[in-house]
Amino acid sequence: MSESIGPTTRHASSAGSRPLLELRDLDTDIALRRGTVHALDGVSLEVAPGQTLGIVGESGSGKTMTALSIMGLLPSGGRVAGGQILFEGRDLRSLPPDEVRRIRGVRMGMVFQDPLTSLNPTMRIGAQVAEPLRVHERVGRAEARERAVEILRRVGMPRPERIVDSYPHELSGGMRQRVAIAMALVCSPSLLIADEPTTALDVTTQRQILELIDDLREEFGMAVILVTHDLGVIAGRADRVAVMYAGRVVETAATEQLFHAPRHRYTEALMQALPESAIRENGGHDRLNSIPGLPPDLSGPLTGCRFAPRCSYVGDDCRTTDPSLIPGAHQHACLHPVPAPTGAVTGPVPARTEPAATPVTAAPELAAAPVLSVRNLVKNYPAHGGGLLRRSAGQVSAVADVSFEVRPGETFGLVGESGCGKSTVGRLSVGLEQPSAGQIVLDGTDLTDLTGRERRRMHRQVQLMFQDSYAAMNPRMRVDAILAEPLEIQKVGDGAARQARIATLLDQVGLSRRALERYPHEFSGGQLQRIGLARSLALRPRLIVGDEPVSALDVSIQAQVLNLMRDLQRELGLAYIFISHDLSVVDYMADRIGVMYLGKLVEIGPARDVVRAARHPYTQALVDAVPSITPSSAAAGDGMTIRGELPSALDPPTGCRFRTRCPRAAQICTTEPPLVGGLHQVACHLPLRAEPSGTATQTQAAV
Template sequence: MEAANQPLLRLRDLSTDIALRRGTVHALDQVNLQVGQGETLGIVGESGSGKTMTVLSIMGLLPTGGHVVGGEILFDGRDLRGLEDKELRRVRGVEMGMVFQDPLTSLNPTLRIGAQVAEPLRVHQGVSKAEARERAIEILRRVGMPRPDKIVDDYPHQLSGGMRQRVVIAMALIRSPRLLIADEPTTALDVTTQRQILELIDDLREEFRMAVILVTHDLGVIAGRADRVAVMYAGRVVETATTAELFRSPRHRYTEALMRALPESAQPDSDGAGRLYSIPGLPPDLSRPLTGCRFAPRCQFATDECRTTDVGLTPDGSGTGHEFACLHPVTGPVTIAAASPSVRTASEVSDPLLTVRDLVKEYDAGGTGVRRTAGRVSAVAGVSFEVGPGETLGIVGESGCGKSTVGRIVAGLEAPTGGRIVLDGADLATLDRGARHRMHRQVQLMFQDSYAAMNPRMRIDSILTEPLEIQQVGDAGARRARVSELLDQVGLPRRALERYPHEFSGGQLQRIGLARSLALSPRLIVADEPVSALDVSVQAQVLNLMRDLQRDLGLSYVFISHDLSVVDYMADRIGVMYLGKLVEVGPAHQVVRAPRHPYTQALLDAVPTPDPGHAPSPDTTIRGELPSALNPPTGCRFRTRCPLAQDICATEPLLQGATHQVACHFPLREEPPAS
């Protein structure tokens, strides 16, 4: 990675306020950053730390009420704050590009892809419609979009998440900007698509010799992609260093806490599986006056001096540009990886709580004209598994593999096309509607986006009471007592009952979502990506809580995620899905540390690692998009993307093995002997 001598962008004492009805939020307070031509700067921190507000200040895209109230934004020596609106729009549209976190909300659903990608050319360069279309096709081809000449005529809803993200990147790059800002560009993507997008940004940075600002809460993404890192907390930069130096020797206690909260850093606990560190408390309210170190209320090393003394960034004396703002800095390296693999062993049971056999789910694909359907989408194709009492089965795979569909069927939100679902000895397919409804009290779903799953007009007491009322559990007094008990179980105060969903943070909303799933005292919870959108520290709190409740209440989980490090921490066993089929099932520690299927190995190699020295092998990169479930490949469905595929792979392999099963004609290793 190349860095220029002179910075392309420099922030000097940047301060930004957000005026709200209840007061003014001091979102940024004297932020100093710089990034050179051809350099990648990573900005990391929790939600509310000021990461996104920093880049929105640079782009002049602050929300309503937002104003830069102090400092300078120097781009190639010019202070953007002094430019007229017309000139600022030209700089923003030509010399800078921005990739937003959610590509679907960044795209106009009523316009075709080609028109949106070409819009900067039409607005800032005045090219013809035909020329703009051709240049849109070319930039889509350069960002790795399959069939770009066809994609330009599609609408955003017709594309996958990874394809939409490529479209947004193409929009940002079509004018060859000198600075690219990527704000959480891979947060909602699975690990293989995430790796493709990050490698694409790296390649384009070198091709265009751009400066890149990469905003993320994922330390693994930062470790593998950035030249330098700035750690932000409560509107300030608290530490900055080269990436290698920061991960080798972090100095600020907040940086140390972020690293300790990673799933890879789990410490052994009573069940031998490890426990995640979570940062106590919450970030400060930036609408109130603050004194001293802003991290002091959450820091176990804080002293009275920390609470009264405002410390600025100071060099560490190494001469490498490593600066930090801490009176009691870390003095040694922080160990990220646990000393030994965590192994959870579920108790052996003769009768599983849940048995799924040959589960099939197909959908009619919409047709055109006289054709009412265009075929059948094979979402789930013959999936079988078991979950024992008190056990966690993790299900992993790329977006579109069918894992969420399996979860929704098990939770009773969708009906299977075929197969059996046996819950506590009763086949749900053979029960009448009333009996099936009562049985599904035993299975509850924990959603990925708890806020979207709640009625924003209902207070939390109504949200938690609703399932009890629907199922006619107890009288009003008993329901109130049950709701209070639920709040105690998930660690929320009773005053939360009087508030509405929008008044809570993401982590608090997930606690409320978990409480709602516990309301009917289920035996099995299907958790569908429950922590994918959370910061690493909040993620640790929710995962620890789920583990504690499993131990205390004897819960079973079907834990669905694309994050293998999280699944490794939570699960007893892991099932790996690809395009509607299970391709590997086994004990979690074996699947993660000794995978047998090439697809599992590729997923593991795609996981961002919080180690700047880690270089994933290009041989294990999954190339291309997931094949269509409308017309899946014959035989092994992974064979069209598998580096080991041969002619025999056109015949379907079956899951084989005793405890560590694999469906592959050429498994990577033999099944380990039973312990």
Template sequence: MEATHQPLLRLRDLSTDIALRRGTVHALDQVNLQVDQGETLGIVGESGSGKTMTVLSIMGLLPHGGSVVGGEILFDGRDLRGLEAQELRRVRGVEMGMVFQDPLTSLNPTMRIGAQVAEPLRVHQGIGKAEARDRAVEILRRVGMPRPDKIVDDYPHQLSGGMRQRVVIAMALIRSPRLLIADEPTTALDVTTQRQILELIDDLREEFKMAVILVTHDLGVIAGRADRVAVMYAGRVVETGTTAELFRSPRHRYTEALMRALPESAAADADGQGRLYSIPGLPPDLSRPLTGCRFAPRCRFATDECRTTDVALTPDGAGSGHEFACLHPVTEPVAITASSAAPRAASGAAEPLLTVRDLVKEYDAGGAGVRKVSGRVSAVAGVSFDVAPGETLGIVGESGCGKSTVGRLVAGLEPSTSGQIIVDGTDVATLGRAARHRMHRQVQLMFQDSYAAMNPRMRIDSILTEPLEIQRVGDAAARRARVSELLDQVGLPRRALERYPHEFSGGQLQRIGLARSLALRPRLIVADEPVSALDVSVQAQVLNLMRDLQRGLGLSYVFISHDLSVVDYMADRIGVMYLGKLVEAGPAHQVVRAPRHPYTQALLDAVPSPHPGHASNAGTAIRGELPSAVNPPTGCRFRTRCPLAQDICATEPPLEGGTHQVACHFPLRQEPPES
């Protein structure tokens, strides 16, 4: 008789409730999962699907009012629900480690890095301060931290986002856990840093022989890193199986909808304009009784039987471990290809709406308060581009490349050091304060974090009316009419006006942010990472809305993002920035499919692909951190990280090449795609 296989972690009928003042949210309902030693399990789904609540239940870190109300959490055969608090604390600190989504809020801003990394050793092992510091330096070195002996004396605010994430990983690994839980570990990181972190987790999994639970809404991350996948919706697992099988042949209609919402899946419509599939409606309210398939209200294939029958996970019959809970499963493969949105022609106007010439922005380094100025930060160094009426220019690059600074300069939020920003024939830099104030009617900014950009004490009607009042547009009646029109344009109900920002989801907040940027009827909107923190289904809704409004209102966009698949879908032309410089610019389909600069190719190679085994999920990514903008490399600023660099690269390369420009002495020779 064969021995019964025992996974490292098994969840049996796990149910979790969150008690609120106005009721109880049934966050998890009979979740069944397992993770073997050395295996990576990916958990994917929309915001609110129960992904994070599952791992918080495992760790015993539920928010106030949360409790596990049913089922078992078996870790190496022991039910964690039955452990005393002290014993659970030891398991959590020694045998399991967790990497949280936001490393900055996970770190104590008043403690040095070394003390925080070494804290588990001192608490659970009682070792001395000096030995703990040495161990902290060693684990930081193993997670690829540059100069770990110096970093241990720094504070969290002194590190970049990628470096902070490495610190959090080091904290989770310093006790060599058997299970590592990573909850959205790369959200809002640029693609190169994201790839470094994911490869680091892969390498450490092999080194420590540990299991990994990877929670994310990014299907590309799951495809390239997980052995098995669990798809969650409304507190339940609706499909699970091996990564290869699930991506090759998804069976649940929700899994299919997530895949169709990817920018890579955009299909060209009748007029040649590709649109992303958008899942209609919203996830259900988990504080109310639910019957039948929870996805049925949003599913285009749902029948009356789906709305009344509670469907359990069922094997697909092939013996592969692929299970799904759907009465009308997918029967055909879901095609995920390169974005098929056709290149969109600009308006062809003789004069561009926006002209940027030789734009420079420098800051004093370390000059706050009485501190001595230690140099100049070269944030933007001689950037030039045009944006035509009705056109979208995408700007991409790593964090710290200067793309957001360019956006803030164009939107008039900061003065430039030198150069020209010409809007509709007028150089904004030469205008007085009052004239620049009026210019805001022409150019508006859409922020990455709409909630942080809104006053939490103001209702939405006041937030949308404020720009009109500041610019003295119309009387009270005209403003009310304009606000109602804005809500209609972004697809929000009138009752939204009476609510506050914290009462909305992330996608709804981005719609409100877009509405506010449209209030003054601008001709140009600078969109700074507008969908980077949204899950794939909400992202599709916001991107489709932005394109619909562009066609209807004749808007121009400067669309800033680190996600090349999103920029490829949105933009007519793309500019690639590196350390303050524009290194490549051209038509979007050419830049993405036939890049000429090695840095652009490195960015494309780092993008996770929603295809298991795809080339972009393997190979070597760009290495190292960005050089200091206080003392950038001479000549080509990318040369210190470029595999093609030679001595000549130490001189300044020109930006040349006609419609497809490249600043490189050794451009990649690739055939341009057919138009």
């Protein structure tokens, strides 16, 4: 996973430059009905021209609130209560409102996390990109459109002359994010703030967007503040890093120094919660180091170190003494810090020595009969044109001839970009949709042949765990009713038996009985995923399909949920289909991995082989695009990079569907490659490597 930090920082040092932006003891409060939340408490940061500052931390740490305070975009009830925001030497808090508005509109730009919600769905793209020019620079309509086309071209937008007349819903996620970047850059700002700009994107699109921001920083000479919870993104892109927790900066240093030798225990815990930190070189897995508990409530008084209730190294002094940042090149606010290295540090972050990590060994019953067999699965959706008549416009090929098996106790990972068909396979596997062709055999029974009551009875054996548990729950139902619902629908037991089953479920997922009386909106994201997992376990299934079950969670909460899923797998003998676009998470969870592209399964094999010895160029591109906090020669791969947008499933390319984006494509790729090989199969005429056994495949012989 080649987006890692190397022996030197990525960008030129700006240590001798005067700060473009400087925050001094910034305090921000949010007034609510129940009191005032002290969102920021004494935050001091600076960024120089041409420099990238990364701000990282869990949700609620204050990183986004810092960005919104700088831009003057605080939510209702929010105000900067103290401190200074110095931009180009002037305190924005002391300037007239009109002047501040112009500075923030012209000299600063911001890219938000979700471009779809930050773009106006009723306005064409060109009008939205040109709007800052017309408001702040009084540019005429024709000139504004011309400059909008030019900036869209500079951010890599294909066919910008046509895109300016499109609406946001007509663009892909990556294209919408490019529009958001164009809007932020159209007035040539000196500072660009990117708030989680790639969180909702696939790793390949994420890499393109991050490289775009990096290139534009160099081209425009901008300073960049990159706000994210993804430590790998920060490690690969920033010059300096600020780690925030509970409204404060707890550690800040040059990127290489911080990632190779963190000092604050919170920073260390974040790094050790990453799946890549638990994957051993021999392919085995250690248990993820999760951070217990939740960040503190910032609406009340706090005593001592704010991280103390969650810290494994807490002392009595931590509960009474509030530590301050120690001055210097590497600042941290920790009374019992990670020991400083005695010499030059060239390896990854040292593993925590206490408590000791518990080895995790996967033991799927490879000789047992499959729980699920998917055979030649096809799913096509009818496409209709616009207008009142809604004439047929062909078919969308969502899943095309996909076959795989899942055995008892096994985790089968399914990865690929958005639109590849992996979630459709998940919905078909649990019977939420009917396939156009093929078989789905569950415990020897073909689900496609069943109807009515027989199908409902088989649904007990396979359940779905949703990406967004909150959206999948009825907000008007309490947790006790949510967990009882599948038992009532399937007529399992009487009232007393159901209550006993619910109590067991809460124990299994680590929730207290008090949770039963609460509603979904009263829980955190990690708690909601535990409730979602409990509901999927209610009927004692043999297989659970997890559709992006941890993609929306912070790294610490993600570790808790992943540990829980593996514990329950060993305890109950569960099989999982784990669907995700995050290859590092799938690498940690899965025994075998299937890689999908545009409805096709292009590679399938043992997780270690697929990730560390990928045979398909698309798989290698996914591996190389995953950000990492540690250098790894094993992950360097072939440096595969793919460009462009995913082709339309309405009219997929002939032959190999990946050939239009593949850097290795040749004439032979115009014919469709079969999926061939032994344990490690690939559908590619020009595979990157021979099969691990060294046996030539049929395809290689043909080439």
